[in-house]
Amino acid sequence: MRIPFVSGNWKMNTMVTEAEKLILEMLDGLDRIEGVEKVLCPPFVSLVAVNMMLRDSSIKLGAQNMYFETKGAYTGEVSPLMLSELCEFVILGHSERRWYFGETDEIVNKKVKAALSNKLKPILCVGERLAENEAGKTKEVVNRQVTTALDRVDSVSDLVIAYEPVWAIGTGKAASGEQAAATIQFIRDVLAKLWDKSIAQDLRILYGGSVTSANIAEFISHPEIDGALVGGASLKAEEFVSIVEQTAKIKGRIR
């Protein structure tokens, strides 16, 4: 049985003081919700402060990126070892990393392996761009991204995958529940081929891209969709708490 999962990705938003304020605004509301794994991914510079604030809560912490080396002369980078002291999760292969910072599938693969060997749980993001979607290449792209990212990965039991069509991220144009569910089912089929059916069945796959409190129900009503990776709407306490609340309610009902 897959535990529903909702993560907020704050991206490059919030000063440390703003991050602390936002945590205070959502902490009680989120903490109370049961039956959903709740994760917040603030910017690197706020991880220490937020880690302390979340310590006695049921909310877990994630980073938004990392380098694949453990330590050394890599000026400006943050390593999985450093993060392992603070976080349980790390977002890897987000489309903004891929398209603004040139992260290839091979780099994402190195990062996935480095995260797992440092006891960090990757939230691996995959998803096609608009032109690829329009050319009918969604499956091809997602298959390549998943297969390469997980090449020579021994175990995927700590992995979460987020299907985030690039055209839906930050655009207000979310995919439909059906579209998302169909691609997520396809990803599960890919995983079943790479490992086996029961491993694929146990792995959580989220939808991400313009998720709000107004459309979350459409996604999580699909049994294939295990939760959401939320960008913009995770910066508003009330919005985010409502998204997690609805997930708990609807998933509780499905099961």
Ligand code: PGA
């Ligand atoms: P969005 O971002 O919710 O603002 O579209 C989602 C994401 O990038 O993870």
